[in-house]
Structure formats: C-alpha cells, structure tokens
Amino acid sequence: MPVVTDHDGVAMTPHAAPTGGDPYIRLGEILRLRRTHLPQKELRLKAEPESIDDCRIVAQAETTQYHFRGTPRWLAYVDVEEWRDHRRSQLSHTRPPTREDVFAPVKIVLAEHDWPIRAVLSYEAICPTRAKMGILGPGSSLWLAYAALAVLNSAVGQGLYREMLEEQEGRSRTPSGLSMSVLRQMPVAARNAPEGQLARVAHAAHQVTALYEAQEECRADFRNLIIATRERLLGEVCALLSLSEEHARNLIESVRPLPLDDHPGPDPQLMLFGETRDIPPVPPIKFLDEEERRSLERLRRQHKNGGIPSGDEGNWTRLRNLRLWEERLATRPPKYLEQANDREAEDEPFPIENLLGVHLPVKLVHETISGESYEYYPLGEYIVAAPGVCGGRAIFKKTRIDVRHILADLTNGRSEAEISSAFGGRIPLAALKEARILAAQNDPEVFEKRLVPAGRE
Amino acid sequence: MIVLDEQLNSDSVAKDFGAWDGRIVTMPQLGWAGLSDESILRILRQHRGCTFVTINHRDFWNVVDGDARCAIICLSLPTRREDEASDWVHRLFRMAPFSTQRARSGHVIKITAHADGAPRVWYYRRRSERRLGPVPLP
Numbered sequence: 001m002p003v004v005t006d007h008d009g010v011a012m013t014p015h016a017a018p019t020g021g022d023p024y025i026r027l028g029e030i031l032r033l034r035r036t037h038l039p040q041k042e043l044r045l046k047a048e049p050e051s052i053d054d055c056r057i058v059a060q061a062e063t064t065q066y067h068f069r070g071t072p073r074w075l076a077y078v079d080v081e082e083w084r085d086h087r088r089s090q091l092s093h094t095r096p097p098t099r100e101d102v103f104a105p106v107k108i109v110l111a112e113h114d115w116p117i118r119a120v121l122s123y124e125a126i127c128p129t130r131a132k133m134g135i136l137g138p139g140s141s142l143w144l145a146y147a148a149l150a151v152l153n154s155a156v157g158q159g160l161y162r163e164m165l166e167e168q169e170g171r172s173r174t175p176s177g178l179s180m181s182v183l184r185q186m187p188v189a190a191r192n193a194p195e196g197q198l199a200r201v202a203h204a205a206h207q208v209t210a211l212y213e214a215q216e217e218c219r220a221d222f223r224n225l226i227i228a229t230r231e232r233l234l235g236e237v238c239a240l241l242s243l244s245e246e247h248a249r250n251l252i253e254s255v256r257p258l259p260l261d262d263h264p265g266p267d268p269q270l271m272l273f274g275e276t277r278d279i280p281p282v283p284p285i286k287f288l289d290e291e292e293r294r295s296l297e298r299l300r301r302q303h304k305n306g307g308i309p310s311g312d313e314g315n316w317t318r319l320r321n322l323r324l325w326e327e328r329l330a331t332r333p334p335k336y337l338e339q340a341n342d343r344e345a346e347d348e349p350f351p352i353e354n355l356l357g358v359h360l361p362v363k364l365v366h367e368t369i370s371g372e373s374y375e376y377y378p379l380g381e382y383i384v385a386a387p388g389v390c391g392g393r394a395i396f397k398k399t400r401i402d403v404r405h406i407l408a409d410l411t412n413g414r415s416e417a418e419i420s421s422a423f424g425g426r427i428p429l430a431a432l433k434e435a436r437i438l439a440a441q442n443d444p445e446v447f448e449k450r451l452v453p454a455g456r457e
Numbered sequence: 458m459i460v461l462d463e464q465l466n467s468d469s470v471a472k473d474f475g476a477w478d479g480r481i482v483t484m485p486q487l488g489w490a491g492l493s494d495e496s497i498l499r500i501l502r503q504h505r506g507c508t509f510v511t512i513n514h515r516d517f518w519n520v521v522d523g524d525a526r527c528a529i530i531c532l533s534l535p536t537r538r539e540d541e542a543s544d545w546v547h548r549l550f551r552m553a554p555f556s557t558q559r560a561r562s563g564h565v566i567k568i569t570a571h572a573d574g575a576p577r578v579w580y581y582r583r584r585s586e587r588r589l590g591p592v593p594l595p
Contacts, residue, residue: 048505048526049525049526049562049563050525050526051524051525052522052523052524052525052563052582052583053525054525072559074525103582103586105554105589106554122560123553123554123555123560124559124560125525125563125582142553206553209553210553210556213556213557217557300476303472303475303476304472304476317479320479321479324550327551328550328551328556330551331551331552331553331595332595333552333553333554334552334553334554334592334593336592337554337589337590337592338589338590338591338592339587339588339589340579340587340588340589340590340591369489369491370489372489372492372496374491386491386493387493388493388494388495389491389492389493389494390494390513390516391494391513391515391516395491397491398490398491399463399490399491400462400463400464400484400490400491400492400513401463401464402464402513405464405512405535408535408537409537412537414537422467422468422469423467424468426485426490454494454516454520
C-alpha cells in the first residue's frame with residue numbers, strides 16, 4: 001500500500017503537520033483566506049450589472065458545490081463601502097469582503113456551513129454574504145486552485161476536514177462557520193505528486209464546473225455525466241493526495257450521510273498513487289452522438305453555402321452549443337494567471353501637414369449623419385482622419401476601416417475589386433485608387449500613426 | 458451576441474464566426490458606420506452580454522476600462538490574417554476564464570501572435586488594475 005513518508009521515513013497522514021518538510025501543499029499556501037459577512041438585506045440589489053464597479057452578491061444558500069445557483073443579483077461595491085463606513089462602530093462581527101477580494105481575477109468561495117463543505121471557483125466579481133473567500137496569490141498556480149476546489153468538494157476532502165477538526169479542536173462539526181485554522185491546513189496535493197496528476201485533477205475539476213455551467217446554459221440534464229465525472233475526480237484526488245487505500249476508504253465511509261454527488265458505491269475504484277509517471281490525459285466528455293455530429297457537419301456546410309433551412313435553426317443552435325461546450329470541457333484550464341507588465345508605448349502623432357499628396361491647409365469639416373455629428377479632416381475625397389475614430393488614423397470616410405489594413409491587403413495581392421466587394425461596396429474602387437496614390441507618396445508608417453486626436457485627450 | 462468591428466465586416470469573416478457561435482452582427486448594423494471609438498462603447502452597453510471583436514487593438518487595449526455589460530476582445534492581427542480572427546476568438550471561448558458570457562463580461566482582452574505559434578492572451582478589468590497574462594491560447 002503506497003504511503004507518503006517524511007524525511008525520517010515515518011508514515012504520514014495529510015492532517016499530521018510534520019516537524020520537518022511538509023509533504024503536502026496546504027490550502028493556506030496557495031490561497032489567501034478571509035472570512036466575509038455582509039447582511040444583504042440592508043443593501044440595494046439590482047437584476048443586472050450596470051457598471052464595472054458592480055459585483056454579483058451570493059448568499060450562503062446559493063453557494064453549492066462547484067457552482068452558484070439561483071438568479072444572479074448584483075450590487076455596486078461602493079454601496080458596500082458606504083455601508084461598512086456607516087455601520088463600522090455598530091456591528092463589529094460583520095466583515096464585508098474587500099474590494100481586492102471581490103474583484104480578484106480568481107477566487108474560491110466557501111459557504112460557512114460545513115454539511116457538506118461547498119466550494120465554488122469563480123472568475124466573476126463576487127461578493128458573498130457569508131463565506132470564507134480564498135484569493136489566488138500572485139504567481140500561484142491556477143491548477144492548484146482547481147485542485148483545492150476538487151479536494152474541498154470531494155468526499156475525501158469532507159472526511160479530512162472532519163478528521164483534522166476533531167484532532168485540532170476536539171469537535172466534528174462547525175455549523176456556525178468553517179474553522180479557518182483547519183481550512184488553512186487542508187492538504188491540496190502531495191508535494192511529490194507528478195505534475196501530470198495535478199494537471200488531471202485541475203482538468204477534471206474544470207470539467208465538473210463546466211458541466212454545471214453547461215447544464216444551466218443549455219437547459220439540459222447532465223446529472224449522470226456530473227456524477228460520473230465527480231466519481232472519477234474523487235479517485236484522481238486520492239492519487240493527488242497520495243492517500244493510502246485504507247485511509248481513502250475510511251474517509252469516504254466517514255461522510256456517507258453527506259449529500260454529495262461523488263459518493264462511489266460500496267467498493268469504489270480509487271486511483272492510488274503509484275510509480276507511474278506516464279499519466280494519460282483526462283478522457284473527453286461527449287454530448288453529441290455520431291448521428292448528431294453528422295447533422296452538425298451538414299448544417300455547418302449549409303450555413304457556409306447560403307443558409308440554414310427554416311425549421312432547422314433550433315437544431316443548428318442546439319448542436320452548435322453542445323459542440324462548443326464539448327470543446328470547453330476538452331480544454332484544460334491555464335496553468336498560471338501571471339501578472340503582466342504590458343504597457344505599450346504611447347503612439348507619437350504624425351503632423352497632418354507633413355503628409356504628402358494632401359491639399360493644405362486641411363480644415364476640420366462638420367457634417368451631421370443620421371442625427372450624429374461627424375467631424376473629419378479630409379485627406380482626399382474618400383480618405384479622412386476623424387478625431388476619435390480608429391485612434392485618429394487615416395480611414396475611409398464614414399467608415400471605421402483603416403487605410404493601413406486595406407494597403408496591407410493590396411500589398412498581399414488582393415485585388416481592388418475583391419476588397420471593394422468584401423466590404424459590400426462601402427469602399428468604392430475610386431477610394432482604393434486614392435489610397436494607393438497617397439501610399440505611394442508617403443512612408444507606410446504614416447498610416448500606422450494618429451494624425452488627429454484619438455478622442456480621449 | 459458577437460459584434461464585429463467594421464474592419465472585420467467582410468462576408469467571409471462573419472460567416473466564419475457564424476459557423477460556430479450564436480448571433481453575429483457587425484458594428485454598422487448596430488449603429489452608424491463611422492462611429493467613434495467612444496460611441497462604440499456606448500452602443501455596446503445597450504446590448505447586454507455582447508462581445509465586441511476588433512483588430513484595432515491599440516484603440517481599445519489600455520485605452521478603455523472594461524464594462525460590466527460586455528466584453529471587448531482586441532486582436533493584434535493584421536487584416537491579411539483576418540480569417541484567423543474567428544479561430545482565435547473560438548479558442549479564447551474554450552478557456553476557463555472566458556468560457557461563459559458572465560465570466561468574460563467586464564474584461565478587456567487582447568490576443569497577440571507569438572513566435573512559437575500559440576497566440577497569447579492578456580486581460581484586465583480596469584486600466585488602473587493589474588493586467589494578467591500572457592496565457593497561451595489553447
């Protein structure tokens with residue numbers, strides 16, 4: 001039976017923190033955990049987000065394993081800040097989530113009640129009313145966040161939490177709120193687990209999350225698929241945690257009364273940590289059978305060649321959606337979400353009066369088109385530079401089509417007739433000729449630069 | 458709904474997008490054809506949950522904040538490679554952080570070509586906040 005040993009060769013269990021090197025990566029290492037408590041009844045909620053400052057409010061009862069249920073409601077985060085400032089002295093036990101946590105790119109939300117532990121990984125702006133919230137630290141692995149999600153929601157994770165709680169705090173339940181110290185100590189992966197195993201768990205946890213989302217979006221019943229995937233994931237989690245078979249089975253048995261979707265039958269097939277380093281990828285999940293696949297291909301061809309016959313539109317949408325979700329499920333989540341330093345250099349404007357082949361002075365022209373004001377500097381009959389349109393570069397009049405793109409097309413051998421027709425005649429042949437003449441007299445770089453204000457100065 | 462900027466408004470590009478995703482419209486169908494960059498944001502806000510795709514990445518990336526009602530995808534892709542646009546966006550929609558409209562709304566996303574052939578994804582919500590990326594496009 002495989003066991004994990006510490007440096008002294010002593011058999012370890014995931015909840016016994018070692019004195020030497022810890023054989024487990026713990027939840028507290030990968031997520032910054034905080035408690036949040038916010039009485040939603042005192043806040044003004046909205047049916048839809050209206051600004052970038054709005055976040056989805058999630059009540060504890062809406063936090064289920066792997067997904068949030070219920071109709072989303074939103075609130076402006078500034079309302080939370082105002083409420084906090086107003087009530088700070090009166091309600092010491094409340095703790096609204098910080099702005100940084102709510103708008104963090106990745107977070108795990110854990111409902112406070114532990115029967116069962118319910119964790120959701122979300123990329124949305126989320127404001128939980130009563131939860132523990134874990135934020136992925138900069139540079140941390142997204143795969144480990146998915147592994148944490150899988151462990152926390154699994155039967156073995158539920159069992160481990162209870163074992164550790166009993167050991168550390170002498171109780172087996174935390175109905176009033178998950179124990180922060182036990183959560184931080186929860187093992188997420190054995191440190192010596194192969195990366196391929198972590199990838200498998202991350203992918204399978206992503207599949208489970210996506211299956212719940214697909215079920216909601218496609219209004220389909222994927223319950224059997226969800227149960228099968230969760231059972232497979234349970235085995236993968238055992239392997240990632242390097243649990244002994246006996247320990248894994250005991251943990252699963254200890255939480256049998258819990259309402260979980262990944263409870264295997266009486267003799268579960270568990271993947272246990274072996275010697276192999278050749279870990280196969282996660283098997284794909286298919287929604288479409290062969291006949292539906294053929295129908296989809298036929299409809300795709302019809303769509304390309306003119307249109308979908310009336311009466312087939314519903315089927316076309318359904319099959320296409322299911323195919324899209326199959327592809328999403330087959331795609332492993334990114335390994336890292338790195339912080340980027342991606343500041344592009346500010347474009348230097350090119351003085352319009354330095355353009356060759358333009359009648360000077362170029363004066364601003366005002367027109368009203370369909371009730372909208374349109375201002376531009378004419379560079380010819382068809383080519384203009386309009387403040388605020390396409391960054392102030394040279395464009396074809398009354399369009400958002402850059403001259404630089406069309407010049408690149410011409411350079412690449414596309415004919416003028418072809419270009420004009422591709423844009424539905426909005427660029428007449430005479431306009432293309434004008435572009436060629438202007439390009440012949442100026443450095444091509446000029447068409448990459450703004451000639452007039454980009455619109456936000 | 459996917460809204461294509463006017464430079465991507467050729468028949469073949471719209472058909473490529475339409476072959477795998479839902480409703481595809483072009484910017485001139487939603488507003489007047491010569492719209493300013495700022496007017497585009499105003500129009501997008503009126504079409505809740507839409508995703509705007511442009512190859513004029515420099516006019517949006519690092520220039521606008523995200524909006525909770527829509528997503529903005531900036532492709533660093535020359536016109537001559539515009540037939541790759543639908544493939545890039547299609548692959549982006551397979552990625553976990555962007556696979557649902559709710560998750561990608563509020564983000565400004567940029568996809569750039571990369572020497573190893575796998576394009577990279579960058580994104581932010583507000584210009585003042587940190588940017589994330591590069592994440593390889595699946």
